[in-house]
């Protein structure tokens with residue numbers, strides 16, 4: 001393929017993406033395919049000779065499209081959002097076009113330097129403590145990683161190495177292995193599964209502590225767990241506090257956990273994967289209270305901040321600890337552009353790095369701070385609207401409502417809620433999933449797509465009500481939108497667009 005063909009192919013692909021996003025609302029949000037559908041549509045071997053891009057693009061429509069779950073659909077209300085915006089898509093495209101691997105400053109100076117500036121912009125936008133920023137006097141700094149899971153693991157490894165070094169500086173007679181065998185980490189039982197995984201991968205006992213009736217981890221609970229472990233001769237090392245848990249978007253009591261971690265010399269990591277974006281709006285910053293105690297802070301612009309996956313922002317109060325834990329070439333470090341630009345490969349697991357700062361830059365410039373604030377506030381308002389609809393129906397109860405996430409159920413016994421959810425999932429008009437709150441099944445309804453509007457929230461509510469009516473043996477209420485059919489699922493993007501015009 002030469003550059004002339006590339007222009008044609010890429011332009012056609014951009015048109016395809018634009019058609020896709022313009023028409024995504026009309027597709028069933030969940031795919032209708034069965035497992036292994038793809039192997040029947042695709043040859044077992046790659047082609048011997050090259051094919052025309054036109055054929056390949058057609059096959060995207062024929063083979064890939066039917067097997068997509070449409071995260072961009074305004075009817076997608078499961079998990080948490082994954083961001084997708086046009087500026088970020090272009091950022092991804094250009095980054096691929098440059099084709100660099102930013103494994104050091106010299107390997108592509110713009111990669112490192114734009115990332116430094118973007119992490120400062122972003123840190124200021126969230127009003128993080130000054131010490132976290134690259135531009136501050138001290139050893140703090142920010143870096144872009146691939147995912148919150150990776151970050152939780154990286155912070156755990158850093159905490160571990162720091163704890164070993166601290167103890168051995170006072171007790172050189174105790175071996176590294178002996179210390180490592182006694183380290184313990186803590187988080188709440190509402191934490192993301194990746195927190196438990198970080199403990200597994202990092203060989204550190206991870207205690208998932210009970211929460212209060214609001215889903216928050218409290219200081220007293222942590223203190224008690226630490227006391228018990230110390231009695232056993234174990235060494236508390238790492239705490240992961242949640243600002244916005246995955247099940248219900250609950251906020252741990254950071255101002256209670258923080259002083260305990262400081263007194264006990266425990267690394268405090270704050271996981272704000274989803275909700276962190278809301279701190280761009282000053283009215284939500286009170287939820288960050290206690291952040292001054294944190295050693296590391298993380299949120300995912302790729303969840304709620306309109307930056308396509310992957311882009312997870314991590315700041316360290318003292319990045320030296322991270323570099324000491326991860327650097328395998330300490331001798332050379334001394335004369336590396338001292339203090340000018342970080343060598344980010346020592347801040348992460350992999351050697352190679354993508355140019356993630358580019359899409360962040362595009363999004364921040366093209367939306368502006370106000371554009372992102374508007375997006376966040378708009379989505380929270382939609383969740384509030386949904387909450388009001390639920391509250392107005394005496395059959396239902398709202399269990400929690402935080403940010404863009406509402407958890408609710410049918411009143412009373414939990415089996416009707418499970419049945420309701422199953423039926424809604426079968427119909428595939430909207431996509432929601434289940435969660436647990438206080439040991440009960442709840443329906444998690446999240447505002448995800450940036451395309452979701454009030455009418456989609458009404459549609460979703462209508463869907464719940466219709467199914468509830470059917471289950472109660474009442475007649476199905478008419479819906480204001482015909483159910484999407486499998487025929488549409490298999491239609492090309494262009495056709496759908498023409499049809500809906």
Ligand SMILES: *Cc1c(COP(=O)(O)O)cnc(C)c1O
Nearest residue numbers: 147148149192244245246273274
């Ligand atoms: C989504 C989520 C994660 C996992 O994020 P990834 O970037 O996919 O690893 C971690 N913690 C919380 C609180 C989350 O909501």
